[in-house]
Amino acid sequence: MIKKEYNTINDFLDDASFKNWALQKNATDINFWDFWIAKNADRKEIVKKAKDLVIGIYFDKKFVDNEKVTLEWKKLESKIKAKKRAPKKSIRNFKPLNIAASLLFLITLGYYFMDNTPMVTHKTNYGEILNIKLQDGSDVTLNSNSTLSYYKDDSRKVWLTGEAFFQVDKKIVSNAKFWVLTNDLSVEVYGTSFNVNTTEEKTDVFLEEGNIWLKLKNGDDKKMIPGNYISYSADKNKILEEINIFNPTIKTSWKDGSLLFENLSLEKAMEKIERSYGYSIIFKDDKSKEILITGAVPITNIDICLKAIEKSVEVVITKKDNKLFISKK
Secondary structure, eight states: OSOOOSSHHHHHHOOHHHHHHHHTTHHHHHHHHHHHHHHHHHHHHHHHHHHOOOOOOOOOOOOEEEEEEEEEEEEEHHHHHHHHHHHOOOGGGGOOHHHHHHOOOOOOOOHHHTTTEEEEEEEEETOOOOEETTTTTOEEOTTTEEEEEEETTEEEEEESSSEEEOOOOOTTTOOOEEEEEEESSSEEEESSSEEEOOOTTSSSEEEEEEEEEETTTOOOOOEETTTTTEEEETTEEEEEEEESSSSSSHHHHOOOOOEEEEEEEHHHHHHHHHHHOOEEESSSSHHHHEEEEEEEEEEOOOHHHHHHHHHHHHHEEEEEEEEEEEOOO
């Protein structure tokens, strides 16, 4: 995880795993940085300042001198007095053209501020899982190689690329909706728990608890109840799969740091590893693809993950560059 020297505050602030440690968001990052700090006692002071900046409680104590304050106050007083002396313009002097121009200006100004509302974006690397607390109280677990974005002043409408598990906080008083938007569909919800995955040029939605509506890109609506799983492709303009899943951990175990396989072919299992870590999978023989695997493997440590698979199904997995070569023992 540590790939460079950490000598300045910015070195720490530029590291996503350090931010997770500071915010206590990811168990893997927390354990790693606790160990790293214990081994680098000489950096404790700079680590403390970097942590304070991440959680927003550190302030650089620079004070403005009294002369500067007095000068700026006199400037402000002069402006106030000048405004008091300025003659008031009569409303009757406004012509229709001036009114129209003013309205156009206000409308343009409104669009300007709408277009320039800052976006908040959370992005994960391969092998990384991030827990996010939204402003409205909802919790999001963002899977590896995924991105979640929303406007700073409206976290109840989010854009997702990749995979995320949502636990939406229901707004009982306002009954405000929560939206998840992907390239294929939008998910409409008031308060519930569900999983959304967009990693294969389609969108898969699994509902764990509550009720949600899917608004497909072709204009159709689909209501989901707990246990429903729907896979939809806008490119193919059709629902690819619609089933009930009675073991929800098959679709949601990743958020707890593991992938659960239930009588799955090794080829399909390795596709999940490929999405989590970014490695290209190469089978040296076709028989290995057909081996069935059942069990759970960790997704936050690639080496432990591969060892678990090797032991489970008796194959050899060789890691070279950005490729995984798989063959029968």
